Amino acid sequence: MSHDHAAPKNLTPAFQWAVGLNTVYVILEAIAGFMTGSLALIADAAHNLTDVAGLLIAWAAMGLAKRTPSDQFTYGLGRSTELAALANAIVILIGVGAVVWEAMGRFQTAVEVPGGTILAVALVGIGINFGTAMLFRSSQHGDLNAKGAYLHMMADGAVSVAVVLAAGGILLTGWTWLDPAVAILVSLVIAVTAYGLMKSSLRLTLDGVPENIDKNAISDWLANLPGVQSMHHLHIWALSTTKTALTVHLVMPEPAEPNFLTETSHELEHEFNIDHATIQIEHPDGQCESK
DSSP states (O other): OOOOOOOOOOOHHHHHHHHHHHHHHHHHHHHHHHHHTOHHHHHHHHHHHHHHHHHHHHHHHHHHHTSOOOSSOTTOSTTHHHHHHHHHHHHHHHHHHHHHHHHHHHHHSOOOOOHHHHHHHHHHHHHHHHHHHHHHHTTTTTOHHHHHHHHHHHHHHHHHHHHHHHHHHHHHHOOTTHHHHHHHHHHHHHHHHHHHHHHHHHHHHTTOOOTTOOHHHHHHHHHTSTTOOEEEEEEEEESSSSOEEEEEEEEOSSOOOTTHHHHHHHHHHHHHOOSEEEEEEEOTTTOOOOO
């Protein structure tokens, strides 16, 4: 039976542009933040720095996932993409905690910040963040790493919009407390996004059924295949953020058709996005214990 699968979309150019643009912006934003004393800019720069690190981790994991299986890693290194997504989420949550802690202190000691400079830097950030998010938009539904990158860039774009609004508010009212307030608000939004990514990546790391896979639908489909009396030992798990594996035992009283395994594997891939199916056929008199 053939196990050839279409290669995932090449995201190397997207990662190259995303890392390059965001690195330049982090440097610009950090310099502006320290020169003006704006916590909102510093918070955004710190978050963007973690995003650059996360993009580099995801990019490296994507490269590892392309390596062929070996004697030691018989499924290859595809799971590194899951670990990259999990690490990315954890780093972001740690950064959020640090920013919120610093922002709380700013309410005790107000810091004068130039709204005009903050406004100009944040406007640049809107273009860069939403622009890089679009690089991963088409791939986010089939790859958790691409989804993580897309969500992070969209969140960063929202951060920049919030910073623009804060800067405008400071210019109009002189309320410097808007700076730490926006930093906290933005951090909470980012935390919610990072939590969702962490939950999804942890699920895959623990061999949970991927969110885009309907196990009940697959179970019903397998049980209703011609010649199948019953089924058991159905296991579905992620080999990487883009590939899914399945194993199952099918009880068949009569010998299966010559093309049964090939056609079943093909349909599992076509209908349910199962890239690697291993099917064991058993006779009712010699079937293993079902658990």
